[in-house]
Amino acid sequence: MQRRIAALCLFVMLLVSTTALADDFKTKPKLAFYPLVAKSVEAISFTEAISTQLFNNIERTDYFEILERKKVENVLTQNAVTLTTLSKDALYNVANRAGFDIFVVGSVSRVEGASLIDLQVVGSSSRSSYYAETFRIPEFETPKKLQEIAEKIVAKVKGFNVGPTPPPPPPRPLNLTISGTPKSIKLKWSPLESSQVAGYAIMRANSPNGSFVQIATTTKPGYTDENLKLNETFYYKVKAISKSGIECEPTEAFVGRTSPAPLPPIFMEIKSDLAGAQLNWYSRSYSGSDRNLITNGFQIYRKAPDESEFRVIAKVSPSAVSYTDSDMKNGVVYSYALTAYNPEMVESEFSSILEARSAPAASDIRAVGGIRKVQLSWLPNESKSVEGYAIYRSKGADQESKKVGQVRGRSSDSYLDSGLEDGVTYWYSIAAQLEKGETPKSGPVPAATRQRPATPAGLTASDNEPRRVTLSWNGVGAPEDEIRGYYLYRSTEKDGEYVKIAEIPYKKNSYLDEKMAAEKGSASKFGSLIGDGTRPLSDGATYYYRVSCFNAAGSESLPSETVSATTRAALPSPRNLKASSGLPGKVTLTWDSAPEFKEYEVYRGPVGQNQVQRLKIVKEPFYLDSAVVDGGSYIYAVKGIDALKIESAISTSVTGATKPKPAVPGKVVVTEQDGKKVVLWDANPEKDVLRYVVYKKNFVGIFQKLQTVYGTYFHLDGLKGKVELKIAAQDQDGLESEKSEVLTVDLK
Incomplete structure (x- = not known):
């Protein structure tokens, strides 16, 4: 009965395979078209055009599967065939070897103003499938005639009864062995690939040259001929059957005998x-x-x-x-x-x-997934030979598992597997550890770790804040023991690199961003750095932000959608700065008041060096600089400071100068007038010089003020001995020039 069922199954498989093969014969024939060859010099100029047009006409019939020209050329080369040697038999052989259903070749020549086309068409199904004809085409009828030739080729091919070349038979079974028992003969052979065969047929005869009759079919590489009598001899052959129903040649005959044997235990x-x-x-x-x-x-x-x-x-x-x-x-x-x-x-x-x-290593095995961990528990085995348990893990029920841990002690009943991936299902098996080796592993049980945390939503960022951005987002609705906090990321480009700038506790869902890591040269560009080595955000700069959350195991969610914010533009510098010139002992500064500024920072520097240093912070748009020298010139600039102590850009610099001292009186001489000695000098060029001061050297060598005069002379009356004098000029503001050279007078 079992043999009949097996034979019926194999027959159905072969019938299905044969039906599939019949369907294949309904596909389009494969046509190989080799471009026509010019047989004369006169035909070279138009042969390619005729060849191309004929090929296109054949292709448009949609009756063939057209093979690539390169493949056709390769076949001709491999078979050492040229178009001049393509006889009917040669065409058939090439087409049959290459698997062409139809092979078309031909030549073109020129005869008395007309084209002469010789065509050969062969089908691979039989040598009788052959057609050859010569066509004479007047030049003005070329397109029409080529279309007729294409249609004629299709009509001829339909008469060939062309179909695809049948597939080859499967290989013969190898390594056939036969052994006998008292009531059966066992046959075994090497299995063939399942893609090559649908099954095997077993044939039997009473002699090596007798008539072999098929007694069974099987899909396995073996067969047992049962219900035989003791000391019977038979000869066997085996053949493979392909899925297309094609049988290979049977194997050689092998002898098999039933033989006496011991009784089974x-x-x-x-x-x-x-x-x-x-x-x-x-x-x-x-x-x-x-x-x-x-x-x-x-x-x-x-x-x-x-x-x-x-x-x-x-x-x-x-x-x-x-x-x-x-x-x-x-x-x-x-x-x-x-x-x-x-x-x-x-x-x-x-x-x-x-x-x-087999007895289970452990029972009631349970696996519960957590945050990047799985908790395993089981009922321990009561056998005294158990010394512990080995834990095996894989990512699939059918995948090979690897040992990931072990616990000692027969009564151990749990294991924590940590450091796992987010949202992954793992499969666990347990083996009991014995004195020598382990028991077989239990059947796998699955457990999935938690997915990574949910992505925070509702991220917003405020615009137009001074050197800072206020961010807020919706808190993730998860237990506090799972979500531990948020990571905030920032970039200066939307698609640029995002740098983590803050780790925020779980209960807080807002952040004030007001610091950046200092860059090289940032102190001179942005002013002084903050005490922790950072600098404030830049004025009028756009920043991009993302937020994520993380749990107790450090698993981080995907980042939120990107939002951006632009800080307030840089404060304008104070305008219309003016500095006085020509005031004695001081320089006054004024500039326009601005409502955004609460204070102003005044800077001064020497002319020609383009460097300024801070002088003073003032509340009003005015400053009097008295820490100056007479006749000095200075560069001044001003910054505004708002209520948040943010400084504006520095103003355009201006130059201020103090009034210079009068010139030193010149040409100081002694002369006599009316018998009296008088000191004379030239009047100063400054129009505001009102007086002159006469200095006399005292006994300790210091020049002391002797007298103030309002002219350009001084009488030496009342002075005796050797006298040393110097003269200085004073203007209306009390500025006094440097003293003149020493004038020495000997009064007797």
């Missing part, structure tokens, strides 16, 4: 524990001398639920009465059978078949 029981499954049996005793019935050993067979046949997992000695299978997957039910074999390796029939399942 009595399979008593299977005991399962953590170490695996222990199989126990009794051997059937034999006291005779027939070698065929002597037990020389036992073979252990096992089959898992996903396996179609039993396979040998062990061979043991004839004295063995038990075997432990320790290579079992946890929770899987296995089927076992035993055979006895004689010195000639002839096996008995199968014993009875028993089933077993």
Whole structure:
């Protein structure tokens, strides 16, 4: 009955494959068109145009699948064929080897004002599928005639009954082996790739040259010919069948015989524990001398639920009465059978078949996902041989797992797996650790870590604030033990690099951004740095912001949408600064008042050096600089300061100067007038000089003021001895010139 079902299944598979192949014959024929060749010098100029037009006409019929010209050329080259040697047989051979359904070649020549076209068309299905004709085309009828030729080619090809070249047969099965038991003959061979075959047919005969009859089909690389009699001999052949229903040549004939063999052992029981499954049996005793019935050993067979046949997992000695299978997957039910074999390796029939399942390493395994962690728990195994548990993890139920940890002690019942990825499902298995090795792993249980935190929403940024930006966002509605805070990022370009500027506690959802890391040269460009080495935001600058949140494990959400804000433009510098010139001992400064300024910062520097230093902060738009020298010139500039102590840009500089001292009186001389000696000097050029001061050197060598005069002379009456004098001029503002050179007079 099983043979009939298998044969019916294979027949259905072959029928489906054959139907699919029939559908393939309905596809378009593959046509290879090689451009026409000029047979004369006169034909060279128009051959390419005729070839191209004919090719296009054939293609427009939409009857063929046109192959690329390059592929056609490669085929001709590989077959060492030229167009001059393309006979009917050569065309057929090339088309058949290359898989062309239709092959078209030809030549063009010029005869008495007309084109002469020789065409050959061959189909690969048979040598009788051949058509050749010569066409004479007057020049004025070329387009029309070429269209007729294309239609004629289609009509001829339809008569060829062309179809795709049938696929080759599958390869023959290899490495066929045959063994016999008292009631069956077993055949095995090397499996072929599943893409090559749909199944195998088994044929049997009574002699190597007899008539082989198909007795079965199978999809497996093996077959057991059962229900035979002892000492029967048969010959077998096997052939593969493709999915297209094509059969290969059968293998050579192989002989198989049923043979005497020991009786199978009595399979008593299977005991399962953590170490695996222990199989126990009794051997059937034999006291005779027939070698065929002597037990020389036992073979252990096992089959898992996903396996179609039993396979040998062990061979043991004839004295063995038990075997432990320790290579079992946890929770899987296995089927076992035993055979006895004689010195000639002839096996008995199968014993009875028993089933077993390995004992679980642990039970009630549970996995609960958390923030980048999974908490595992289980009921420990009560076996005293358990020394601990090994934890295995994978990212898929069918993926290979790796050991990620272990816990010692038979009573251990939990394990925390941390440092995991966000939003990933992990699969866990547990194996019990024994003195020697581990038990099979338990069936995997899944647990998913939490997704990364939700992205904060509602981020806003205020515009037009002085050197700062106020940001706010909606708090993430999550437990405080999960969300620990927010990260704020800033960039000077929307698509530029975003730098983390702040870490904000969970309960706060706003931030005042007013500091930036100092750049090289920023002190001179932006003024003094803040005490912590930062500087304020720039005036009139646009900044871009994103916010994210993070949880207790450091998992960060995706960043929010980007928002931007522009700081207030730089404060205008004070306008219309003016500085006085010519005032004695002072320079006065005035400028326009501005409502945005609460204070003003006055700067001064020497003329010609273009550097100024701060003098004073004043409340009003006026300043009197008295810390000056007579005749000095100075550069002045002013900054405005608003209520937030933010300074404006510095004003345009102006120059102020004090009134200079009078010139030193010149040409100081002594002369006599009316018998009296008089000191004379030139009048000063300054119009506001009112008087002159006469200085006399005293006995300690210091010039002291002797007298003030309002003319340009001084009488020496009343002075005696050697006298040393100097003269200085004074103007109306009391400015006094430097003293003249010493005038020495000897009065007797």
